[in-house]
Amino acid sequence: MTPQLQQAIKLLALTNVEIEAFIQQEVERNPLLEIADEDGASEGGTTAPASAGDDLAVGQNDDGGASTDFDGNGEPPTSDRLLQQSDVAADTPLDVDYGQETYHHDSQADSPASGANGAPLGGTGEETGIDAHSSDILSLHDHLTEQAALAFTSRQGLIAAYLIDLIDESGYLTEDPADISRQLGAATAEVMAVLETIQRFDPIGVGARSLAECLAIQARAADRYDPAMATLIDNLPLLARGELATLRRLCGVDQEDMADMIRELRGYDPKPGLRFGGERPQLVVPDIHVLRRKHGWTVELNTATLPRLLVDRRYHAELARKGSRAERSFLSECLTSANWLVKALDQRARTIVKVASAIVAEQQAFFDHGISHLKPLTLRQLADIVGVHESTISRVTSNKYLSCERGLFELRYFFTSGIQSADGESVSARTIKDRIKTLIEAEQANAILSDDALVEQLRAQGFDIARRTVTKYREAMNIGSSVQRRRQKRLAQTGG
Numbered sequence: 001m002t003p004q005l006q007q008a009i010k011l012l013a014l015t016n017v018e019i020e021a022f023i024q025q026e027v028e029r030n031p032l033l034e035i036a037d038e039d040g041a042s043e044g045g046t047t048a049p050a051s052a053g054d055d056l057a058v059g060q061n062d063d064g065g066a067s068t069d070f071d072g073n074g075e076p077p078t079s080d081r082l083l084q085q086s087d088v089a090a091d092t093p094l095d096v097d098y099g100q101e102t103y104h105h106d107s108q109a110d111s112p113a114s115g116a117n118g119a120p121l122g123g124t125g126e127e128t129g130i131d132a133h134s135s136d137i138l139s140l141h142d143h144l145t146e147q148a149a150l151a152f153t154s155r156q157g158l159i160a161a162y163l164i165d166l167i168d169e170s171g172y173l174t175e176d177p178a179d180i181s182r183q184l185g186a187a188t189a190e191v192m193a194v195l196e197t198i199q200r201f202d203p204i205g206v207g208a209r210s211l212a213e214c215l216a217i218q219a220r221a222a223d224r225y226d227p228a229m230a231t232l233i234d235n236l237p238l239l240a241r242g243e244l245a246t247l248r249r250l251c252g253v254d255q256e257d258m259a260d261m262i263r264e265l266r267g268y269d270p271k272p273g274l275r276f277g278g279e280r281p282q283l284v285v286p287d288i289h290v291l292r293r294k295h296g297w298t299v300e301l302n303t304a305t306l307p308r309l310l311v312d313r314r315y316h317a318e319l320a321r322k323g324s325r326a327e328r329s330f331l332s333e334c335l336t337s338a339n340w341l342v343k344a345l346d347q348r349a350r351t352i353v354k355v356a357s358a359i360v361a362e363q364q365a366f367f368d369h370g371i372s373h374l375k376p377l378t379l380r381q382l383a384d385i386v387g388v389h390e391s392t393i394s395r396v397t398s399n400k401y402l403s404c405e406r407g408l409f410e411l412r413y414f415f416t417s418g419i420q421s422a423d424g425e426s427v428s429a430r431t432i433k434d435r436i437k438t439l440i441e442a443e444q445a446n447a448i449l450s451d452d453a454l455v456e457q458l459r460a461q462g463f464d465i466a467r468r469t470v471t472k473y474r475e476a477m478n479i480g481s482s483v484q485r486r487r488q489k490r491l492a493q494t495g496g
Helices: 003-013 016-029 079-085 140-151 154-165 177-184 188-198 211-221 227-234 236-240 244-251 255-266 313-322 325-362 364-369 379-386 390-397 429-441 451-460 467-476 482-494
Strands: 033-035 046-049 067-070 288-293 296-301 308-311 401-404 407-410 418-420 426-428
Touching: 003 325, 003 390, 016 033, 016 325, 140 154, 140 188, 154 177, 154 188, 154 407, 154 429, 177 188, 177 407, 211 227, 211 236, 211 255, 227 236, 227 244, 227 255, 236 244, 244 255, 288 325, 296 325, 308 325, 313 325, 325 364, 325 379, 325 390, 379 390, 429 451, 429 467, 451 467
Parallel strands: 288 401
Antiparallel strands: 033 308, 046 308, 067 296, 288 296, 401 407, 418 426
C-alpha cells in the first residue's frame, strides 16, 4: 500500500473540522499550496476545493459544495442512477482493506455493549470506527450509553441516545424536553419518561435540568426526599443567603433537623458528570446538511469549515525556470503531492455526499415523520446500494454528523438491524426488543411468560422469530428468565 493510498483512507475517516486542520498543515509544508480567499480569488492558481468540484455528478449547491436533491417520494432524481453516476465506486483504492478492517459490523442493535461517541444507534450495540479506540478513559457519554443499552430498546433507545448527546460535562440536560419532543416527532410524555429513567442512572442526578432537580434526584435515591427536604431544595436561594430562620419556618423543622438536612445536602454532588474524564468535545460541527425544499429533501456537504485549496502552477513554473536541478526536483514532488491531494479531497467529498444521500433516501420516512419511522438498515446493505466496500461506509459514517430540522445526528444513528415479519416486511430489531419488553412488563405473577410463550405471542403479532433470538434479546436487555421473574414478582407482592 502506497503512502498516498494510506493518506486517502485517512482523509475519508476525518471530519470536516479535522480536514481543515490537515489542510493548514499541508499548506505550511507545501509551497505550491495555498488557501483561496472567501471569494475564491487566486493569481494564476488553479482552485481545488476541499469539497467536491464543479463536475460533481450528484449536484452542486449555491456555495459550490456538493449536494443531492430528493423528491417527495424519497428517491434521488433518477432513483438508483444517482448512486451510480459518481466515479467513487470505480475508485478501488479507497476500498482496500487497511489497518483495522475487522471493526466493521452489520449493525449495533444486537449487543448490550456500546463504544464511544455518538450515540451511535440509540446508544445500543457495538461501537465501530475511530472513536472506539480514542481513549482509555470512560467518558460520561460512554458510561450513560452503556446503561441505556440495557435499560431501553427500540424507540425509547433512540430517544435516550438523543438525550444523552444533549447532557453536558457537568451532567445537566441542555435543552427543554418539549423542544426535544418536537424535533424527534415524539410525545413530550414519552421523552420525559425516558429522561426520568436516565436520571436514575449512575451517577445519580445526571440528566437534571437545574441544581434543584439534581439535588432532589439524589435525595430520592437516598430516601431522604421528605416534604421538609423538598421545601429546602425548592428554596435554595434562601439557603445561599443564610436565611435559616425563614427556612426552618417554611420546612417546619427545628434547628437540629435543619442542620442535619443541610449536612445531607452538602454530601450530594451538584455536578455529577465531572467525576468522569475523557469527555467528547461539546461543540459538534455537522459535516452534512439535510434541508427541506419545495420538492423534497436536499443533501449538502457543509462547506463552511472546508477551505478551498489552490495549487499555484504559475509560481511553480516561475521557480522551475530559475532553480537548480535539486530545486526543480523538489518542486516537481510538491506539484505531484498537491495535485494528488486535490484529487483525494474531491473524491472524499463525492464519497461522503454519495453515502449521506443513500442514507436519506433509505430513511426519508424518519426525516418526514420522526423517530418511529426509522427503518432497518445495515452497513452492508448501504454498501451494496452505493456500490463500495463495506469498510468505506464504516469510515465515512464514523464520527461524522448530519444536521436536519429534527436536530444533529451521527450518521451511525441511522443504522439498525432488521427481522423479517410474517408479511415479508423487514422490522427493526429494536421494534422486536420493545415488543418483548412490553409483553414482559404486562405479566402477572401467576402468568409469567416463558421464552416459548413469548415466541408464540410475537408470532401472533406477525413477527416470525426464533426462540434463541428471543432469549438473546431478553438477556441483552438484562431481563431475567421466567423463573427469576416469577420469584421477583412474588416477592414484590408479599413485600419481601
